[in-house]
Amino acid sequence: MPRVLPTTIGEPVTGEITQAEAAAMLRAAFNLFKLWRVSDAQARVLLGQPSPSTFYRWKRGDIGIVPHDTVWRLGDLMGIHKALRHMFMEPERAYAWVSRPNEAFGGRSALDRMLAGAPSDITAVRGYLDAERGGW
Numbered sequence: 001m002p003r004v005l006p007t008t009i010g011e012p013v014t015g016e017i018t019q020a021e022a023a024a025m026l027r028a029a030f031n032l033f034k035l036w037r038v039s040d041a042q043a044r045v046l047l048g049q050p051s052p053s054t055f056y057r058w059k060r061g062d063i064g065i066v067p068h069d070t071v072w073r074l075g076d077l078m079g080i081h082k083a084l085r086h087m088f089m090e091p092e093r094a095y096a097w098v099s100r101p102n103e104a105f106g107g108r109s110a111l112d113r114m115l116a117g118a119p120s121d122i123t124a125v126r127g128y129l130d131a132e133r134g135g136w
Contacts, residue, residue, distance in 0.1 A: 017075075022066035025074040026058055032081055035095045036111065045115050046122065048073055069119065076122040080110075083129035104128055 017025075026047075033043045044055050048069045057064075066074075084094035098111045105113045110125045 017071055019065060022071045022074065023063040025071070025078055026063055026066055027061070028081075029074055029077050030059055032077065035091075036098045037095075038111070042111070042115055045117055046073060046077065048119070049117075072119055073122055076119070076126045079126045080122070080129055083126070083133055087129070087133050 029047070030043070033046075038046065040055070040059075044050060044052070047055065047058075048067070050058065050067075050070070080098075081094075084097055085091065088094040088097065099109050101107050101109055105125075105128075110128075114122045114125055
């Protein structure tokens with residue numbers, strides 16, 4: 001489990017994510033949410049239900065400290081994005097896949113599974129994609 005350093009000063013030690021890196025992942029996630037056509041309410045669930053004021057502050061780019069739970073979620077979301085980009089030649093197909101019904105999720109979409117709210121729901125989608133693409 002990667003550790004999150006509480007400050008933006010210094011270089012990360014192996015396995016640790018700096019707050020600057022966490023902020024970069026959060027900015028990337030907001031771009032990804034646009035591509036996935038995720039609403040703000042859905043984005044808040046995916047990020048671990050930050051307060052509305054924190055969420056909109058983050059969305060404006062005023063990020064500050066990113067909680068450990070959110071960093072874990074961001075890591076899985078970035079892994080899902082990477083897996084989909086490897087699996088689909090056309091980016092639009094990868095972005096649309098997230099909302100399409102899938103037998104692997106009981107006929108529901110991957111987004112529906114992730115919106116169940118637990119970090120393990122996002123991890124399950126990432127695990128499925130990693131297995132489908134051979135885990136590399």
